[in-house]
Amino acid sequence: MCRWLAYSGTPILLDSILYRPAHSLIDQSLHAKMGVETTNGDGFGVGWYGEDTDSPAVVRDIGPAWSDRNLREIARHVVSPLFFGHIRASTGTAVQQTNCHPFRHGPWMWMHNxxxxxxxxxxxxxxxxxxxxLFADIEGSTDSEMMFYLALTLGLEEDPPGAVARMAGLVERTGRARGVEFPLQMTVAVTDGVRLWAFRYSSQKESRSLFYSSRVETLRSLHPDLAFLRELSDDARLIVSEPLGDLPGAWNAVPEGSYGVVQPEGDRMADFVPV
Structure with missing residues (x-):
């Protein structure tokens, strides 16, 4: 499987999230605690939005994240208010650049565990x-990218939760018709550069781990001595495959079979049911 994180909020250096936390995504590439594999070394990717573009920048490579000098260089210089990070452990498809996450189409980014x-x-x-x-834009051979293009086909640009629900329903119907008992296992992040959606679902109702960070104002009240919390806006939010540290009160598990959206008009969480 894989590990990923998504950040939305105050523009920050990618380095402050990707490398600096005690159990950062880079640390998880070697020492994941909650994934199927401890090591996630089959490639990585980061994607971010700048101030003057409608399309995200995406950098992906097939080597392990823990030793990539270019990733460290990028992380020390890129500032963004919304970015994705992903480390890959292949479930059978080839280790190649086009199979690394996040995937991009127009203003949209998608990643999956x-x-x-x-x-x-x-x-x-x-x-x-x-x-x-849309089919000609599929570059790789992963199930993750196929899910993205199915969601785009089924209305992602107009109704992201509905499109992902229709995609999940299609995958389950198709798999069960071929004798697959539990076709789908997913934690998914998708964004249009303004809003960020995250989904946790599996056919077996035993989904991979997913967490979201507590509200910044709550963390400030719990930990008034931590200076970096004063630098974040109240709407800053992280969604992660596993917590980046053990700060008390910082992390909350996303409930099984649910999705959340981080958006300017306020965060929201709801049940997720395939259609």
């Missing part, structure tokens, strides 16, 4: 469901 069980059996069926106008 989990798998479509029996993907080799139903890959053609799912591919045939992708809008022909």
């Amino acid at each position: 989990g798998a479509i069980d029996g993907f080799h059996l139903i890959r053609r069926d799912l591919a045939m469901a992708v809008d022909p106008g």
Whole structure:
């Protein structure tokens, strides 16, 4: 499987989230505590939004994140109010740049932890469901990218929660028709550069771990001595595969079968049910 994080809030250096925490994403690439694998060394990717562009920048490579000098260089110089970070442990598809997350289409970014069980059996069926106008943009061979393009086909740009629910329902129906008992395992993050959605769901109701950070004002009241909290805006939020440290009160588990959205008009959480 994989580990990922998504940040939205005060513009910050990528380094402050990717490298500096005690159990940072880079540390998790070697020492994951809650993933299926301890080591996530089959590639990495970061994506971020700048001030003057409608499309995110994406940098991906096939080497392990813990030793990549270019990633460290980027992290020390790039400032962004919204970015994704992902470290990959392949579930069977090739270790190649086009299979590394996050995936991008127009203003949208997508990343995933989990798998479509029996993907080799139903890959053609799912591919045939992708809008022909989008199909040529699929670059890699992963189930994760296929899920992204299915969601785009099923209305992601107009209704992200509905599109992801329709995608999940399609995957489950297709898998079960081929004899796969529990077709889908997913924690997914998707953003249009303004809003950030995160989903936690699995057919078996035993989803991979996912956490969101407490409100900054709550953390300030719990830890008034921590100077870095005074630098963050009240709307700053992190969503992570596993906590970046053990600061009391900082992390909350995303409930099984649910999704949340971080947005200017206020965060919201709701049940997630495939359609």
